[in-house]
Amino acid sequence: MSETVATDYLDCLLKSWSIKSNEPLSWLNQLRARAIDHVSTQRLPTKRDEEWRFTDISALTRLSFQSAQPHTSLRAQDIEHLYLKEAKNSLVFVDGYYSPQLSTHIDPTVLQIGNLSTFLSTHASILESHFGQYARFDNNVFAALNTAFLHDCALIIAPKNTVIAEPVHLLFIATQSEVTSYPRCLIIGESGSNVTFVEDYVSLQEAAYVTNSVTEISLSANAHARHIRIQRESAQAYHLANCAVSLARGSNYQSVSISLGAQISRYNLNVQLIDEAAECAIDGLALISSNQLADTHTSIDHIKPNGISRQQHKCIVNDKAHAVFNGKIIVRPHAQQTNSSQSSRNLLLSKTAQIDTKPQLEIFADDVKCAHGATVGQLDQEEIFYLQSRGLSEATARSLLTYAFGAEIIDRISVSSLRQQLEQTVLNQTRGNKL
Amino acid sequence: MIVNNSKTLLLVQGLRASINGTEILKGIDLTVKSGEIHAIMGLNGSGKSTLAKVLAGHAAYEITAGTVRFEDKDLLELAPEDRARAGLFLAFQYPIEIPGVANTQFLRLAYNTIQAQRGKEELDPLEFDDFVREKMKLLDMNPDFLDRSVNEGFSGGEKKRNEILQMALLEPKLSILDEMDSGLDIDALKTVANGVNQIANKDNATILVTHYQRLLDYVVPDFVHIMQSGSIVLTGGKELALELETRGYDWVTANKRSIAGAIA
Numbered sequence: 001m002s003e004t005v006a007t008d009y010l011d012c013l014l015k016s017w018s019i020k021s022n023e024p025l026s027w028l029n030q031l032r033a034r035a036i037d038h039v040s041t042q043r044l045p046t047k048r049d050e051e052w053r054f055t056d057i058s059a060l061t062r063l064s065f066q067s068a069q070p071h072t073s074l075r076a077q078d079i080e081h082l083y084l085k086e087a088k089n090s091l092v093f094v095d096g097y098y099s100p101q102l103s104t105h106i107d108p109t110v111l112q113i114g115n116l117s118t119f120l121s122t123h124a125s126i127l128e129s130h131f132g133q134y135a136r137f138d139n140n141v142f143a144a145l146n147t148a149f150l151h152d153c154a155l156i157i158a159p160k161n162t163v164i165a166e167p168v169h170l171l172f173i174a175t176q177s178e179v180t181s182y183p184r185c186l187i188i189g190e191s192g193s194n195v196t197f198v199e200d201y202v203s204l205q206e207a208a209y210v211t212n213s214v215t216e217i218s219l220s221a222n223a224h225a226r227h228i229r230i231q232r233e234s235a236q237a238y239h240l241a242n243c244a245v246s247l248a249r250g251s252n253y254q255s256v257s258i259s260l261g262a263q264i265s266r267y268n269l270n271v272q273l274i275d276e277a278a279e280c281a282i283d284g285l286a287l288i289s290s291n292q293l294a295d296t297h298t299s300i301d302h303i304k305p306n307g308i309s310r311q312q313h314k315c316i317v318n319d320k321a322h323a324v325f326n327g328k329i330i331v332r333p334h335a336q337q338t339n340s341s342q343s344s345r346n347l348l349l350s351k352t353a354q355i356d357t358k359p360q361l362e363i364f365a366d367d368v369k370c371a372h373g374a375t376v377g378q379l380d381q382e383e384i385f386y387l388q389s390r391g392l393s394e395a396t397a398r399s400l401l402t403y404a405f406g407a408e409i410i411d412r413i414s415v416s417s418l419r420q421q422l423e424q425t426v427l428n429q430t431r432g433n434k435l
Numbered sequence: 436m437i438v439n440n441s442k443t444l445l446l447v448q449g450l451r452a453s454i455n456g457t458e459i460l461k462g463i464d465l466t467v468k469s470g471e472i473h474a475i476m477g478l479n480g481s482g483k484s485t486l487a488k489v490l491a492g493h494a495a496y497e498i499t500a501g502t503v504r505f506e507d508k509d510l511l512e513l514a515p516e517d518r519a520r521a522g523l524f525l526a527f528q529y530p531i532e533i534p535g536v537a538n539t540q541f542l543r544l545a546y547n548t549i550q551a552q553r554g555k556e557e558l559d560p561l562e563f564d565d566f567v568r569e570k571m572k573l574l575d576m577n578p579d580f581l582d583r584s585v586n587e588g589f590s591g592g593e594k595k596r597n598e599i600l601q602m603a604l605l606e607p608k609l610s611i612l613d614e615m616d617s618g619l620d621i622d623a624l625k626t627v628a629n630g631v632n633q634i635a636n637k638d639n640a641t642i643l644v645t646h647y648q649r650l651l652d653y654v655v656p657d658f659v660h661i662m663q664s665g666s667i668v669l670t671g672g673k674e675l676a677l678e679l680e681t682r683g684y685d686w687v688t689a690n691k692r693s694i695a696g697a698i699a
Binding site (some may be wrong): 084380381382383385386388389390391392393394396397400401403404405407408411 | 470491492494495503515516518519520524525527530532533534535536541543545548549550584601605
């Protein structure tokens with residue numbers, strides 16, 4: 001690719017950008033204006049950029065996708081299969097636009113959820129103090145684009161010392177082709193709160209489109225959040241996502257992210273343990289085939305002492321698919337007594353599948369416990385033989401072992417209907433592999 | 436038990452097998468009839484575990500000579516799963532752990548696969564649960580093991596119980612138990628042996644592969660075979676194992692011919 005083309009792509013987007021005059025809040029428009037400034041000074045990353053060396057997004061530059069327009073003909077019965085039965089509260093966005101008709105919101109007294117416009121008047125100061133504060137866009141052109149073009153946001157505020165038992169479903173549905181949507185989420189866990197939310201990207205058709213999403217999560221002291229992220233976009237889609245998490249003293253963040261869809265997907269997850277004794281558990285699974293590329297870049301940044309982080313990332317790669325994992329763990333000079341572990345395990349199901357995994361430890365404190373490891377392999381012949389010796393055919397044995405490899409991550413999803421759906425997906429995708 | 440006129444289940448003749456070009460089995464002859472319990476004893480490296488794996492169909496071994504008949508079938512022609520479906524069972528020395536698959540799922544899948552092969556009724560999860568719990572009592576196993584991942588985090592003794600549980604469920608005609616006693620304390624050994632004894636009957640047969648005589652105090656063999664360097668060098672009754680226990684494997688090496696003459 002040439003950089004000229006890349007610049008054209010951004011130029012095209014820059015031309016279409018304008019401040020919407022019917023939105024009175026100056027801080028939000030200032031944020032957008034700052035973001036568009038950053039877009040204009042950056043270029044699209046290429047494989048010459050270290051952070052993008054395995055992921056070629058030049059195909060994106062050949063597309064001239066416009067911002068998606070509101071699309072309202074979707075009815076609840078069209079998406080019935082997408083609702084989670086455990087989730088009493090769900091916010092549904094269609095091509096990036098909030099749909100109050102498709103959303104369900106049972107109990108506004110306990111949990112404050114909604115979209116941007118419902119909160120702008122009532123929670124302006126809270127929004128202003130969090131919005132755009134965690135997902136940096138000065139060095140990230142996709143986060144800058146999202147911020148510049150954002151027109152709505154899924155918001156969850158878990159009030160102080162409140163435990164919300166049911167998961168909140170944030171459902172992003174793509175219905176149009178050759179458009180770009182800019183989903184945005186902000187989750188604020190006030191001190192001592194406990195919330196579970198599912199961030200779910202789906203498509204109703206096999207179309208080419210771009211999802212450029214940004215999620216920001218801020219947990220105050222002793223807040224707990226479980227974040228389940230499912231990327232099941234169309235097989236032709238481009239999914240470019242950034243998630244930034246800020247963890248205050250004693251807070252606890254648990255994340256399970258599953259990447260199944262998209263032609264090219266990139267998920268950046270940056271977790272900062274900004275105060276003492278914060279804890280995070282980050283689990284990921286990419287299950288891809290044909291010509292898919294799934295790239296996960298994570299950074300876990302221990303800034304203060306006594307933090308705990310645990311990470312397990314798995315990839316199951318079939319056909320000519322390509323999975324990338326880059327997991328950086330930073331332990332800063334003051335972050336003594338940090339306990340961190342990271343594991344990257346990868347399963348290749350065909351001779352043409354490719355995996356690039358790069359665990360990175362950057363440790364600047366001397367009294368810490370950090371372990372990491374990476375494996376890339378095929379199914380174990382002894383395991384296959386064991387199952388065959390119990391009467392299972394070789395094909396069944398392979399499917400079961402592949403399934404088990406993925407199920408270890410899926411089992412960590414706390415929403416049982418979602419877990420069952422995903423287990424079935426893994427079973428279907430792993431049936432009959434040959435290696 | 437030795438039963439008059441019982442039918443031959445397994446007939447091994449002149450079996451030779453290699454791994455990566457190294458010959459491990461150098462001409463094995465062995466006949467096992469229904470009702471019988473055989474013990475194959477030998478030091479590490481004598482080839483006894485290889486024999487067990489070759490009979491079960493492990494792909495790493497190349498068969499270079501000999502024949503194996505299992506009832507009316509040419510065993511060496513069958514894939515490992517077809518050997519299992521025909522009624523051969525290998526209890527592994529080191530059972531494989533499968534994180535992510537619940538033990539009960541795995542047990543039911545194996546059970547139903549074998550049942551379907553035999554033209555018998557498959558069980559749904561509820562029916563199977565009742566059935567497997569009954570079998571677990573035989574081995575004094577905690578039902579919690581059903582919900583845990585297959586063998587994951589099981590102690591040595593728990594893994595061996597889980598192997599015998601599979602044997603109890605699958606009701607094989609011929610069971611080969613590879614080093615069933617390794618890693619077991621005496622109580623676990625008794626429990627496992629009790630399970631094996633309850634499963635053994637006049638219509639099936641068992642081959643115990645073991646280094647030590649200890650297991651044979653609890654599962655009493657009809658025949659004892661001693662293997663050295665890939666061959667069976669001595670065959671006798673249960674007293675041969677006791678003799679071996681007191682005199683050691685060196686005694687066999689030094690006196691192969693005279694002992695064989697004395698036993699004959």
